[in-house]
Amino acid sequence: MKMSSLKAIGFRAVRSLVTLLLCVTLVFVILRAAGDPSEELLPPETPPDIRQEYRVQWGLDRPIVVQYLNFLSRVARGDLGESFASDLPATELVMRAIPKTILLGGSAFLLATLIGMSLGVTAALRHGTAVDRSLIAAAVLGYSMPVFFLGILLILVFALQLRVLPSSGSSSPVHLILPTITLALPLAGRVARFARTATLEVMGKPFIRTARAKGLGQLAVILGHALPNAMVPLLMFFGIEIGLILSGAVVTETIFAWPGLGRLLVDSVNMRDLPVVQAVILMITLIIVLSNLFVDILHALLDPKVSLARTLGGAG
Amino acid sequence: MSSASEQVDIRSTLRLWGASPVIVLCIGWLLAMILIAIFADLLAPIHYTTQDLTARFRPPAFMTGGSADHLLGTDHLGRDVLSRMIYALRTSILIATLGTLIGAVMGTLMGLAAARFRGIVDMVAMMLCDVQTALPSLFIAIAFLAFFGNNIVLFIILVSFEGWERYARLARGLVLSEQTADYIRAVEAFGAGTGRVVFQHLLPNIAASLVVQATLNFPGTILLETSLSFLGLGVQPPDTSLGLMLGEGRRYLLNAWWIAVLPGIIIFLTTLAMSLFGDWLRDRLDPTINKEG
Amino acid sequence: MSASLLHARNIARSYELNRHIWGNASVVHAVSDVTLSVGRNETLGIVGESGSGKSTTGRLLLGLESPTRGSISFDGRPLPVIGSPEWRKSRTRMQMIYQDPLAALDRRLPIAKQMREPLDIHQAGNLQERETRVSELLRAVGLSDAVARRYPHELSGGQRQRVVLARALVTRPDLLVCDEPVSALDVSIQAQVVNLLSDLQAELGLAMIFISHDLRVVRQVSHRIAVMYLGRIVEEGEADDLFARPAHPYTRALVSAAPVPGTKLGGRIMLRGEPPNPANQPSGCAFHPRCSAAVARCKSEMPALAELGGGRKVSCHLAGSPSENQADPSPARTRVPLNPVEAASEDVA
Numbered sequence: 001m002k003m004s005s006l007k008a009i010g011f012r013a014v015r016s017l018v019t020l021l022l023c024v025t026l027v028f029v030i031l032r033a034a035g036d037p038s039e040e041l042l043p044p045e046t047p048p049d050i051r052q053e054y055r056v057q058w059g060l061d062r063p064i065v066v067q068y069l070n071f072l073s074r075v076a077r078g079d080l081g082e083s084f085a086s087d088l089p090a091t092e093l094v095m096r097a098i099p100k101t102i103l104l105g106g107s108a109f110l111l112a113t114l115i116g117m118s119l120g121v122t123a124a125l126r127h128g129t130a131v132d133r134s135l136i137a138a139a140v141l142g143y144s145m146p147v148f149f150l151g152i153l154l155i156l157v158f159a160l161q162l163r164v165l166p167s168s169g170s171s172s173p174v175h176l177i178l179p180t181i182t183l184a185l186p187l188a189g190r191v192a193r194f195a196r197t198a199t200l201e202v203m204g205k206p207f208i209r210t211a212r213a214k215g216l217g218q219l220a221v222i223l224g225h226a227l228p229n230a231m232v233p234l235l236m237f238f239g240i241e242i243g244l245i246l247s248g249a250v251v252t253e254t255i256f257a258w259p260g261l262g263r264l265l266v267d268s269v270n271m272r273d274l275p276v277v278q279a280v281i282l283m284i285t286l287i288i289v290l291s292n293l294f295v296d297i298l299h300a301l302l303d304p305k306v307s308l309a310r311t312l313g314g315a316g
Numbered sequence: 317m318s319s320a321s322e323q324v325d326i327r328s329t330l331r332l333w334g335a336s337p338v339i340v341l342c343i344g345w346l347l348a349m350i351l352i353a354i355f356a357d358l359l360a361p362i363h364y365t366t367q368d369l370t371a372r373f374r375p376p377a378f379m380t381g382g383s384a385d386h387l388l389g390t391d392h393l394g395r396d397v398l399s400r401m402i403y404a405l406r407t408s409i410l411i412a413t414l415g416t417l418i419g420a421v422m423g424t425l426m427g428l429a430a431a432r433f434r435g436i437v438d439m440v441a442m443m444l445c446d447v448q449t450a451l452p453s454l455f456i457a458i459a460f461l462a463f464f465g466n467n468i469v470l471f472i473i474l475v476s477f478e479g480w481e482r483y484a485r486l487a488r489g490l491v492l493s494e495q496t497a498d499y500i501r502a503v504e505a506f507g508a509g510t511g512r513v514v515f516q517h518l519l520p521n522i523a524a525s526l527v528v529q530a531t532l533n534f535p536g537t538i539l540l541e542t543s544l545s546f547l548g549l550g551v552q553p554p555d556t557s558l559g560l561m562l563g564e565g566r567r568y569l570l571n572a573w574w575i576a577v578l579p580g581i582i583i584f585l586t587t588l589a590m591s592l593f594g595d596w597l598r599d600r601l602d603p604t605i606n607k608e609g
Numbered sequence: 610m611s612a613s614l615l616h617a618r619n620i621a622r623s624y625e626l627n628r629h630i631w632g633n634a635s636v637v638h639a640v641s642d643v644t645l646s647v648g649r650n651e652t653l654g655i656v657g658e659s660g661s662g663k664s665t666t667g668r669l670l671l672g673l674e675s676p677t678r679g680s681i682s683f684d685g686r687p688l689p690v691i692g693s694p695e696w697r698k699s700r701t702r703m704q705m706i707y708q709d710p711l712a713a714l715d716r717r718l719p720i721a722k723q724m725r726e727p728l729d730i731h732q733a734g735n736l737q738e739r740e741t742r743v744s745e746l747l748r749a750v751g752l753s754d755a756v757a758r759r760y761p762h763e764l765s766g767g768q769r770q771r772v773v774l775a776r777a778l779v780t781r782p783d784l785l786v787c788d789e790p791v792s793a794l795d796v797s798i799q800a801q802v803v804n805l806l807s808d809l810q811a812e813l814g815l816a817m818i819f820i821s822h823d824l825r826v827v828r829q830v831s832h833r834i835a836v837m838y839l840g841r842i843v844e845e846g847e848a849d850d851l852f853a854r855p856a857h858p859y860t861r862a863l864v865s866a867a868p869v870p871g872t873k874l875g876g877r878i879m880l881r882g883e884p885p886n887p888a889n890q891p892s893g894c895a896f897h898p899r900c901s902a903a904v905a906r907c908k909s910e911m912p913a914l915a916e917l918g919g920g921r922k923v924s925c926h927l928a929g930s931p932s933e934n935q936a937d938p939s940p941a942r943t944r945v946p947l948n949p950v951e952a953a954s955e956d957v958a
């Protein structure tokens with residue numbers, strides 16, 4: 001690995017840490033600005049002496065700097081208090097929800113890649129034809145579709161009219177189908193647009209022309225040469241879009257009663273179960289910061305100079 | 317010469333109307349939505365909160381059982397869906413427009429300050445942008461709403477968070493490259509203050525890109541508002557927004573699909589029209605903004 | 610020579626490149642140890658290859674950048690700190706003309722507005738007076754009032770540079786720095802703009818610094834000329850005298866490479882070797898790797914800028930007796946004859 005790559009990675013890692021720290025600080029600021037945490041973070045029916053005990057335990061009677069450092073150390077240890085609703089530690093609820101979100105997000109990711117890549121590559125191969133134009137149109141329709149509207153349409157058609165698929169719950173693999181499609185289709189639209197541009201670009205590159213000259217068919221060239229080359233940019237694309245995927249998951253999980261992070265967040269907000277809200281927000285931040293860091297590392301390995309310049313230029 | 321500039325105007329207007337029929341359609345749709353939002357009071361047949369419990373779940377006029385009294389049917393409280401959609405449209409467009417404006421102004425100012433002052437200002441601005449990237453606006457909004465409770469001013473401010481960092485980064489980058497240009501150097505050499513340099517010269521010269529960015533950002537802002545309202549965290553009854561109508565109608569899909577689906581179509585078509593219009597505008601005015609912007 | 614208006618003593622300016630967290634900054638010495646002065650009614654030409662520090666010197670003299678070493682005084686007082694209120698006020702007295710007039714104008718504002726801007730900034734007079742002043746100057750540079758309403762892209766290159774010049778003069782400055790004012794212009798109109806510049810300089814009694822790499826143009830407008838090489842002045846003298854008897858090997862090479870009207874052709878001295886790089890300066894005399902006259906001493910010892918008498922200064926170990934150039938000492942500051950057709954077309958408003 002080149003020195004400049006290491007530099008770029010090191011710089012990004014530091015920057016990710018700073019971002020993470022700032023996000024935690026933001027949560028702390030929101031928490032403190034909203035009022036006395038012993039009011040906010042304890043169930044309303046808590047007796048006054050318990051509240052007082054909590055104040056002392058959390059150091060709420062101490063100076064704000066001490067409180068902040070306390071908060072940081074608790075966050076670092078994963079101690080974010082207990083859920084009002086279930087008496088379980090907030091972190092545990094989050095940990096239970098994560099696999100469900102990963103399952104949903106992962107299958108949506110696969111489906112979106114499959115649909116988006118095939119449409120995008122097809123459009124690029126038929127560049128400038130009616131096929132290309134209609135695929136572009138389909139992609140635009142896809143990514144303009146609000147997730148919540150798509151979910152409702154799918155429920156209406158497949159669960160209520162045709163009665164072939166369940167509309168809520170997570171008890172069987174079949175339950176995964178509608179939420180996955182809901183989350184994947186808008187994403188597929190973006191992937192298709194991305195894949196089309198990337199394919200068009202890669203088709204002009206020398207190694208593709210060489211492969212063609214060797215007599216390989218167009219599809220063989222694409223599958224054998226262009227696609228493997230496009231995998232890294234695609235991963236980077238998803239890394240960048242992770243925030244969007246997670247935002248979509250909040251809505252999708254709520255519509256389909258899928259017990260992931262997003263549903264946990266919305267339910268907790270509705271019940272004003274603030275320790276859990278706080279835990280979910282912090283977890284989401286962590287996931288996004290790590291994905292962005294992953295993208296940056298890929299970037300740094302591929303193109304150290306550009307990446308370092310980008311990093312130092314602050315245009316990240 | 318006036319005749320020369322007139323010619324340019326006519327040509328650009330022609331080009332506008334020579335734009336593909338799809339774009340013309342998009343512009344038409346958007347104008348219609350804006351007019352409906354402005355003249356909601358005149359257009360809505362009935363007030364949007366008027367309930368008629370004897371006329372619940374009436375289907376739209378075009379379905380069997382529908383009547384001309386309620387062209388688009390009624391909801392679970394017997395309220396006229398068409399009237400509610402007109403008012404919901406007004407609320408949604410108002411919030412999204414305000415949100416876009418506030419976000420654009422704040423983001424642009426931050427980008428300008430970062431580029432002009434550099435140093436610590438720049439560092440802080442870029443860190444805030446990083447935080448926004450790490451915490452999508454939906455989550456920031458949910459966190460604030462959870463802790464502070466819902467009120468409309470807070471809600472509009474939260475909606476304005478959508479994409480502010482894109483204006484900040486864009487404005488910063490544009491100013492950094494623009495301010496090394498001779499015409500800026502010249503004005504500075506005349507002793508002009510930062511205010512004059514920024515507002516008289518830099519801003520007008522980068523405005524086109526920022527307007528394009530605002531257009532591209534608008535669908536995201538509408539989606540943020542409607543998503544939050546859909547989740548029950550945004551606009552609260554008795555007010556209504558397109559997202560809230562969808563959220564309420566979701567429970568009655570089986571018997572009365574129109575309550576949710578009709579506002580959904582409006583949201584979909586409006587964001588679609590705005591995206592296409594924004595793409596077109598970008599290609600016309602400013603091919604430099606990055607496509608994934 | 611009149612008493613000097615602007616005086617720079619041993620000024621230097623260096624830039625750090627690639628400076629970031631992991632160090633390895635390299636330093637570019639754009640200007641080193643430059644001393645010069647210019648008086649009212651006088652034009653000082655600065656010539657030198659690209660990268661020799663001409664523009665940097667110009668910016669330093671105008672107080673647009675502060676020197677890393679040395680001091681500059683204007684009208685007997687040191688230049689105020691950049692950005693201070695006094696500095697802002699001092700801007701009315703010294704102005705700059707840029708190489709590319711289109712880039713120097715805001716393409717979104719009409720000419721009148723831009724020309725009025727220096728007056729607006731310094732709140733000079735009322736609106737009426739400012740507008741009168743603007744049309745006065747438009748006429749002074751040979752443009753009609755109609756130009757005022759136009760936008761930069763609606764003007765020709767020559768008209769734009771006249772506008773830039775008029776704008777620079779609108780606050781009645783004492784000092785004008787022109788950085789390659791004609792090199793971006795069409796060859797056919799360069800002469801007009803150069804003539805206009807030197808006419809205005811004489812008429813208004815300006816102190817002018819004229820930067821160019823084009824020796825012919827510099828000779829035409831300048832009373833004195835300074836030759837720069839790698840951030841230093843290597844030779845300075847009266848314009849005609851310098852051309853007639855260049856003392857420094859570098860000046861000799863420049864003069865012989867640019868045949869001036871009246872110079873016999875032949876005897877061209879070619880510059881050999883790499884063009885200079887200010888980030889990596891040679892030891893001793895910076896010119897030694899390219900100097901045909903270099904001796905052993907040149908490699909290790911830097912020659913000082915020594916007075917030769919007659920206002921001539923040279924920085925070369927071998928200088929002392931400036932060699933007679935073949936040039937027939939034709940008078941400087943002659944007007945270049947204008948092509949009447951171009952002259953007419955330029956002034957059509």
Ligand SMILES: Nc1ncnc2c1ncn2[C@@H]1O[C@H](COP(=O)(O)OP(=O)(O)OP(=O)(O)O)[C@@H](O)[C@H]1O
Nearest residue numbers: 624637639658659660661662663664665666822887
């Ligand atoms: N702001 C700056 N930052 C870093 N280096 C600079 C800066 N300004 C000038 N330099 C460097 O200083 C040296 C002198 O530049 P300068 O522009 O003064 O030369 P010049 O004689 O005007 O050349 P040209 O004929 O090309 O205009 C160059 O090597 C340039 O790269």
Ligand code: SF4
Nearest residue numbers: 894897900907925926
């Ligand atoms: S000092 Fe030596 S190297 Fe420098 S110019 Fe004179 S002769 Fe040439």
Ligand SMILES: [Mg+2]
Nearest residue numbers: 663664665788
């Ligand atoms: Mg220069």
